[in-house]
Amino acid sequence: MALKIAEITTLLKEHALLESVTVANEQTQFAGVEYDSRAVTDNDLFFCKGNFKPAYLTSAQQNGATGYVAEHSMDNDEMTAIIVNDVQKAMALLGAAFYDYPQNQLFTIAYTGTKGKTTSAYFTHQILQQSTADKTALFSTIDTVVGNQPDQRFKSHLTTPESLDIFKNMRAAVDNGMTHLVMEVSSQAYKKNRVYGLHFDVGIFLNISPDHIGPNEHPTFADYLHCKEQLLVNSTVCIIDAQTDYLNDVYQTAKATSQPSDIYLFARRNAPMQLALPIDVEFVSTSDTLNDNEIEVTADDRLSLAGHYQIAIAGDYNEANATAAAIAANIAGADRAQIANGLAHVLIPGRMESYRSHSHGTVYVDYAHNYASMHALLSFLKRENPTGKVIVVVGSPGNKGEDRREGFGQALTESADVAFLTTDDPAFEDPKTIAMEIDAHIDHHQVQVHMVMDREQAIADAIQMAGPNDMVVVAGKGRDPYQKINGVDVPYATDSVVVKNILKGF
Numbered sequence: 001m002a003l004k005i006a007e008i009t010t011l012l013k014e015h016a017l018l019e020s021v022t023v024a025n026e027q028t029q030f031a032g033v034e035y036d037s038r039a040v041t042d043n044d045l046f047f048c049k050g051n052f053k054p055a056y057l058t059s060a061q062q063n064g065a066t067g068y069v070a071e072h073s074m075d076n077d078e079m080t081a082i083i084v085n086d087v088q089k090a091m092a093l094l095g096a097a098f099y100d101y102p103q104n105q106l107f108t109i110a111y112t113g114t115k116g117k118t119t120s121a122y123f124t125h126q127i128l129q130q131s132t133a134d135k136t137a138l139f140s141t142i143d144t145v146v147g148n149q150p151d152q153r154f155k156s157h158l159t160t161p162e163s164l165d166i167f168k169n170m171r172a173a174v175d176n177g178m179t180h181l182v183m184e185v186s187s188q189a190y191k192k193n194r195v196y197g198l199h200f201d202v203g204i205f206l207n208i209s210p211d212h213i214g215p216n217e218h219p220t221f222a223d224y225l226h227c228k229e230q231l232l233v234n235s236t237v238c239i240i241d242a243q244t245d246y247l248n249d250v251y252q253t254a255k256a257t258s259q260p261s262d263i264y265l266f267a268r269r270n271a272p273m274q275l276a277l278p279i280d281v282e283f284v285s286t287s288d289t290l291n292d293n294e295i296e297v298t299a300d301d302r303l304s305l306a307g308h309y310q311i312a313i314a315g316d317y318n319e320a321n322a323t324a325a326a327i328a329a330n331i332a333g334a335d336r337a338q339i340a341n342g343l344a345h346v347l348i349p350g351r352m353e354s355y356r357s358h359s360h361g362t363v364y365v366d367y368a369h370n371y372a373s374m375h376a377l378l379s380f381l382k383r384e385n386p387t388g389k390v391i392v393v394v395g396s397p398g399n400k401g402e403d404r405r406e407g408f409g410q411a412l413t414e415s416a417d418v419a420f421l422t423t424d425d426p427a428f429e430d431p432k433t434i435a436m437e438i439d440a441h442i443d444h445h446q447v448q449v450h451m452v453m454d455r456e457q458a459i460a461d462a463i464q465m466a467g468p469n470d471m472v473v474v475a476g477k478g479r480d481p482y483q484k485i486n487g488v489d490v491p492y493a494t495d496s497v498v499v500k501n502i503l504k505g506f
């Protein structure tokens, strides 16, 4: 693989991105593309982006980079300088070209939504692995799967990677024989143009609620919604959960660029919606308990998926996630039996994992980490087991999503009996201060609050307190293997392992 200067300038000009180019000669070509100086090798093209320091370019040059792309000249006469008006867009375009447009060889399904992306992506991947004979790749918050060998599955750093990583991983998937890809597309991915120029075969909009609004993410809710809606603009087929907030806005966005026959609206039967639209796929719970989750689906004749489906994980919100996955997988070629088998057997790390103890009730490890997910989770548990106490271990991250603190306080007040406020990725803030901010939004007449900053100790104390019929919820980290403290990823055994170890002692 190589990228020639002529191809680079043509592409950038076509997209009105090129400002100037200073090049050694017309034969110039690059052997690789990189945005991190530490990964640069001989004759790479290096992208200067984000919180960039000039020293990174020096280091990239020392490692072999012979050209750079930036939004300003970098005072370096020895390298080919390609100056653009948007380096993130340029990076996505040139990344696709360098890896020879692997997206064209994959049937692509992408999920967006404030909650449920990972769960729905795992559901869809599990189903498609059957219908494609194990030829489905997955780019999720948890894992990136580009093939079926152990070294072709690795932990993800971001929900949606940088564009160069997306195209590199897509290329690897294609070279490993994959024919389909399921991925999560965050609002940040659109904000930062990580998916610029990518068109998806199927795009799914699950839901939206206030989250990711702050100095490092989206300035306003309107910006957050706009970024999320871009998935529908960039997808041929659009699937929309009609119970989403802002349904009118979301639906109009889909309609602007997709044929009505390519839009699928789904909803729980008789559920309230913000706009009366005809529903194409309906689901209804036929069993919705802590141990058994089953839905019946009816669909219009574009799809063949009417029937009963068992869902491997509990939670009424997972019924919507499962329905979205069933529709997407059916469009991608999976039949009813494959959908049923996939939904019945999927396991998602850190999502509704349940551990039964002898005398301290059931412990749930779950990734709920904002108001919407915490409310969905706790209200479900309380409804299913009204006589048991709900004991929650939770913290809120530092230097991001500050509005989550109020949300946790509200969700705990609505549905918890006891809260152990603790540490969760405090970054550069004091976890105790964060805990006090959550506490300020808790009604102490409803919830008994304990402050235990050592997360493992908080989990142990919560389990110790629980009686046989109680439920302990360890929220927010799932299988995250670290705590982000003062800029360092400090290893952490994961909530799942901590819970299992504690339960051995009981």
Ligand SMILES: CC(=O)N[C@H]1[C@@H](OP(=O)(O)OP(=O)(O)OC[C@H]2O[C@@H](n3ccc(=O)[nH]c3=O)[C@H](O)[C@@H]2O)O[C@H](CO)[C@@H](O)[C@@H]1O[C@H](C)C(=O)N[C@@H](C)C(=O)N[C@H](CCC(=O)O)C(=O)O
Pocket: 035, 036, 037, 038, 048, 049, 050, 051, 052, 053, 056, 157, 158, 159, 160, 161, 162, 186, 187, 188, 189, 192, 212, 216, 217
């Ligand atoms: C706001 C944002 O998009 N930030 C991302 C962005 O940061 P950045 O471009 O400023 O990069 P940086 O790490 O400050 O470094 C600047 C540049 O210098 C380079 N560098 C750095 C060091 C060095 O020695 N040499 C060198 O060349 C880096 O590779 C980078 O290109 O690019 C980095 C990778 O290049 C990401 O790690 C970083 O994500 C941060 C960590 C992050 O947490 N982002 C969150 C907000 C995010 O994107 N989340 C969404 C999920 C949201 C949801 O759940 O819906 C996601 O998709 O993951």
Ligand SMILES: Nc1ncnc2c1ncn2[C@@H]1O[C@H](COP(=O)(O)OP(=O)(O)OP(=O)(O)O)[C@@H](O)[C@H]1O
Pocket: 113, 114, 115, 116, 117, 118, 119, 120, 141, 159, 206, 207, 317, 318, 320, 321, 350, 351, 352, 366, 367, 368, 369, 372, 373, 374, 376, 377
């Ligand atoms: N459709 C849904 N509506 C509300 N809450 C949900 C929904 N699906 C999952 N949840 C809750 O949100 C948590 C996170 O789910 P999941 O990881 O699937 O979402 P996500 O969109 O990938 O989240 P994130 O962007 O935070 O990574 C779950 O552990 C569960 O508590």
